[in-house]
Amino acid sequence: MSALSYVELNVFSLVFLILCYVNIHNKDKKYLYDQKIFLLMLEANAVLLILDSLQWILNGKPGAALRVVSIIIAVVYSAMTPVSCFLWSVYADYQINRDESHIKKLFIPLAIPLFINLVLALLSALFGFLFVIDQNNIYSRGPLFYLMASICYFYLFYSLIYIINKRKSVEYKAYIPLLLFALPPFIGGIIQSLFYGISIVWNCTTISIFIIFINIQNSQLYTDSLTGLYNRRQFDNYMQECFRSCDKGVMLGIIMSDLDSFKKINDLWGHIAGDAALVEAGRILKNSFRKEDIICRYGGDEFVVVVKVDGKVELSNMVERLKTNVKKFNQNSGLPYSINFSVGFDILNCKSSMTIQQFIKHIDNLMYEDKSRNKSDKLQHEYHNTIQTNV
Template sequence: MLNFLYAEVNFVGAMVLLLMITNWNRSSFNKLPLDQKIFNGVMFFNLLIFVFDTGMWLADGDPRPWMRHVMYASTILYYIFNPLICLLWVMYADFKIYESKYGLLRRMRFYVIPAIISTILSLATIKTQYYFIIDVNNHYIRGEGFPVMSILALIYLVYAVWMSLDDIRRNGWGASQEVNMTLLIFPFIVIASVLIQIWYFGLSIIWVCTMLACTSVYIKTQNAQISTDYLTGVYNRRRLDQHLRRRIRMRRQNRLLFAAIIDVDAFKSINDTYGHVEGDRALVKVSEILRKTSKRSEAFVARLGGDEFIIVGERNHQDEIALFMERLQMNVVKYNQEHPAPYVLTLSMGHAVFQEGDTIDSFLAAADQAMYREKQAHKAEGRLSGIQTGSL
């Protein structure tokens, strides 16, 4: 009877996660920021673990041969996915704190080690019965290696807590609260549930508590959607200010922090001639080009408002910044060639490098002035009439 009760609880938890995942992916998955993609994986893995855990509860004690196969398959997958969901959480915390995709990729070679060890031990358990034992009556029994799996999973959660506390130490609670409040709540809830379940064998609360922790992150993230520009999917000015405050505090002294402001040429003419729907499409196209150009770098893309966008990133030398700007212009040209339209997209852009003594406002003002100078040069060259060019 208790087995079916736990199975019903798992079913409810899985349905809650499924609803959150469905709502989370209403727009294109590819357009989601990396942190949201990773958290999407956390929720999906939590849902799968509910499925595996349900298989274990329903098969437990059922002597039929095929149910024994269900028991083994569910239990092995359950043990494999335990550390994997914790690995995803470390990836999520890493990106939220450091906001560096390539920094995360560099650290991944270390992050995956506990998950690989646990996966090998889980598969070996079929022969060694190290993690668990399935007795002749098809009952699940913890093996002598069960604490090893728990420790490997807890390593991730403890490390995620350490990253948050270290960020608070370096930047102060006031500057880190918005990021680290959620990052601390999730692992504390899960760690507490793990310790309780280890102590009280037969109790099954870990993944319900994990689902509740996911729900708290989901609600906070949904509230934070006001930081994302609804039309283009890139970040908005509010999120830009938050990012710049953290990026300036955490910038590396041997790197150049730059901001590039981009303005769509002749945007008013596109709106006036083809309507605001086509103008919106043009903005979406521009955001796609900016994302594509920034995809393989640590660049942050946001919409300032209207037809203005901004890219914030770091490079080693001025030449690398100039190369990035050239590549952006080349991608605009390539896009126009591959997507014929009655108008041609052209961009005016300028950038500034953060200097000691700069504020966010002075930093952005310098980039804006550089962009304005290029726009004036485009006007002098007669390049702002994208509609006429596109109709040739």
């Protein structure tokens, strides 16, 4: 294959990654840990495809300036080569354990080969350990090139063995994609190592990323299609993650709310108006909480928000901000109906004996107590207005 053919193949793979990224990325949402790692893995592979294309374009082009540029590109490319495999090891570990603290313990020893490769990449600009760019600006492998390749294979084999050993801890529908991820880059890497001049490993890694992307789309549909908020699946996943990696000193506040008189909105103005009310409710919630807070449509007209706070006072202030934003919305909306929430909230201590389900039941009861108070206040207000009118 010619240099142009490899560039065209890389561009095709890059477009594919961009489409995956656009499909997943949402700047207004907080991602779970595995989602962040997957996006980083996708971004790293995209950068490597770009660098690989630039190497093919510049290879053999004369000029001192181009030689300097080629060396810089080769340094960055060599330094980043094991990054995707390293991120894959982290991603696979998290899929199995769902525990950030476990990854934090492994991070430094797992990153040692990555650091060694980084040092070798930097020194290669002077000593040609991993690559050599000669005076004619032609790239060739350095004597330690296979050490860099071995580091990549170390991460792939480590993850593969770990996945197989922990197979009982992984659902079958997730286990197969985890196993299959290593296969395309493994085969591509062997071909590329044995036959100098062939460059397909990042195209093969793109295939692996697509395998995971399909798995994410099929088994982790996190978003409510109407409001754009997270759905109950995301809430359940996030709560399980919080319980597994519960940190001392971190307080978790949970706010449950539902729309008052939602049935009345549907009955009087139709289901389209009801859907619009849910969308507006979601928008009010987004504007009332921070970007890092988890906001979910729990079901029907119920919403739940998970926040990390310093205490009950901060949580109460957040609820008051929500009520203020609701009031402002109703004053300016021009809609024939008002949007109002009944709210229940409390601090969850994940070190306590209370389960997630028990705590949800607890704040659900608090929410319905608030709904009863709201109905009582409304009746008293209507009664007061009636008395004033009669007088």
